[in-house]
Amino acid sequence: MPVGHPGIDLMCQKFGRWRVVQELSTRIHGQIAWLCKCDCGEERTIGSGNLRRGLTKSCGCYRCDAARKQMTGVTGDRHQDIPMARTPT
Numbered sequence: 001m002p003v004g005h006p007g008i009d010l011m012c013q014k015f016g017r018w019r020v021v022q023e024l025s026t027r028i029h030g031q032i033a034w035l036c037k038c039d040c041g042e043e044r045t046i047g048s049g050n051l052r053r054g055l056t057k058s059c060g061c062y063r064c065d066a067a068r069k070q071m072t073g074v075t076g077d078r079h080q081d082i083p084m085a086r087t088p089t
């Protein structure tokens, strides 16, 4: 093991849908930032703390997979309270 390494090696580990592909020189809140690749192909930089504590398990595609079927084309609009048409009696 190389001396001076922080001692955290998440290389090639899987966290949910993330696979750690590369250690970055960047630090996030003092923690090592890792380049992670989601199962869907999305790449993102994630701090080691978030990975190890399971705070992130995917790029968001896990949530979106279900919603995408119903919400194609909707971007960034969280206003989903579409009033149901009330049938007058």
Ligand SMILES: [Zn+2]
Pocket: 017, 038, 039, 040, 041, 042, 058, 059, 060, 061, 062
């Ligand atoms: Zn994904």
